[in-house]
Amino acid sequence: MRSQYQYRWDDAAAEFRRALQINSNYATAHHWQAFYLSAVGRLQEAVAAIRVSERLDPLSPIIRTNVGTVLFWARDFDTAVEQYRDVLRHEPNFWVAHWMLGLAYEQQGHVAAAVEQHRKAIDRCDAPPSGVIASLARALALRDERAEAARLLAHLSSQTCPSLFHMAAAHAVLGDRDAAFDCLRRGRDQGESWIAFVNVDARMDPLLDDPRFGALIQSMQFP
Numbered sequence: 609m610r611s612q613y614q615y616r617w618d619d620a621a622a623e624f625r626r627a628l629q630i631n632s633n634y635a636t637a638h639h640w641q642a643f644y645l646s647a648v649g650r651l652q653e654a655v656a657a658i659r660v661s662e663r664l665d666p667l668s669p670i671i672r673t674n675v676g677t678v679l680f681w682a683r684d685f686d687t688a689v690e691q692y693r694d695v696l697r698h699e700p701n702f703w704v705a706h707w708m709l710g711l712a713y714e715q716q717g718h719v720a721a722a723v724e725q726h727r728k729a730i731d732r733c734d735a736p737p738s739g740v741i742a743s744l745a746r747a748l749a750l751r752d753e754r755a756e757a758a759r760l761l762a763h764l765s766s767q768t769c770p771s772l773f774h775m776a777a778a779h780a781v782l783g784d785r786d787a788a789f790d791c792l793r794r795g796r797d798q799g800e801s802w803i804a805f806v807n808v809d810a811r812m813d814p815l816l817d818d819p820r821f822g823a824l825i826q827s828m829q830f831p
Contacts, residue, residue, distance in 0.1 A: 615796075615804065617831045620644050635665035642678050647804040648831055651682040669695060673705045680712055681808040688712045703732040707740050714747055715810055722747040738764050739771035739802070746778035746811070754782060773802035777811040789820045796828060803828075 624644060627637040638661035645654035658678040661671050676691035692709035695702060710725030726744040730736040741760055749757035761778055764770040772795035779788035795803040806812055807825055815821045 615799075615828050617644075617648060617829070633664055635661045635668070635671060638664065639671055639674065642674070643804075646678055646681045646808055649808060651678075651808065654678050655682055655684075669699045669702050670704065673702065673708060676705075676708055676712065680708065680715070680810075681805060683715075683810060685712050685715045689716065701732050703729040703740070706732065707743060710747065711743060711811075714750065719747055719750045723751060737771065738767060738769075739774040742771055742774035742778050746774070746781050749778060749781040757782060771802065772798070772800055773806070773809075777809075780811065780814045785815065785818060785820075788815060789818070789824070792824055796824065 621644065624637060624641040627634060628641070631637070638657050642654045642658035642661060645657055655678055658675050662675050665671050672695050673692065676688040679688035679691060689709065689712045692705050692712060695705040696709070699705065706725045706729035710722040710729065713725060714722040723744065726740060726747055729740045730744065733740070742764055745757040745760040757778060761775060764775055772791040776788040776791035776795070779791060792803065792806065807830060812821070
């Protein structure tokens, strides 16, 4: 997806328009358009687009999970939780839904439930993605298990390609802003996909008052 990996927002918008002109019933195009619209802060349009994608492909677990993800970025955490729970009723072993449910629980203040969901996501993966482990570290830090959170982050730092956005979110809870911004800048420079949503993800809120956050947003040239 051009908008996520290269931050060429106008090109991405044009590509989605062309794809949907060719086939307006292409669920995947509506799916990725919803992500683009989320990244650039057009959140009501994003929710509408992901709902169209869900209507066109109602059996896709990733599309149905990402309905919740778009709602998460739109900060409708209650509806996001309902969506993830509904996915898990039909796909109880779908680790992405467990992970995202954990993120939504965290925003509701249900930190213990968030830890539980992140652990379930890890248990359901042969090789747990670093983003899930970093999310567990963040939830543990919120639960004041700071030593274990720091241990997990140190382990991730030794990996070749860790999920820098999710590590930044964990460092923010631990109060290490320098580490958080180092991760965000590196993620931007490497074209990491989640960095595209830095301007809408609630986990970035503790960093908003730092001048480095504004500089990061400006460097990404959001429309």
